[in-house]
Amino acid sequence: MYCIGYTDTLTMSVPLQCLPSLAADFDGDVLNILYIINRAFYLRCAQIFNPRNAMYISRIDGRLNKNLLVQRDTLINTNTFLYLGRDKYSEQNINKIQEIVEKQKRYYATGVVS
Numbered sequence: 001m002y003c004i005g006y007t008d009t010l011t012m013s014v015p016l017q018c019l020p021s022l023a024a025d026f027d028g029d030v031l032n033i034l035y036i037i038n039r040a041f042y043l044r045c046a047q048i049f050n051p052r053n054a055m056y057i058s059r060i061d062g063r064l065n066k067n068l069l070v071q072r073d074t075l076i077n078t079n080t081f082l083y084l085g086r087d088k089y090s091e092q093n094i095n096k097i098q099e100i101v102e103k104q105k106r107y108y109a110t111g112v113v114s
Helices: 039-049 072-084 091-110
Strands: none
Touching: none
């Protein structure tokens, strides 16, 4: 995982998918933040700790690590949240959403943010 932002709250967010593999939950566990001291340290950490590079393939059988799949309750809650207030959107809100979707499509088609 990489730092993508900074706040003064001394908190850090993590992807929920990696919690089962780390035997982590929200009952007071501590997440350690590592200071990158040199490139060799960075490369080794990326190899071992990055979920995208090291956790999606099971170390037990070499197949997909099912712990990192999006969980059913996450999908249900996301879908419910998505449609919760959809009928309350103004025309301006809908236009802004469509603009963002089009910008995202252009980015993934070309790799360039415009």
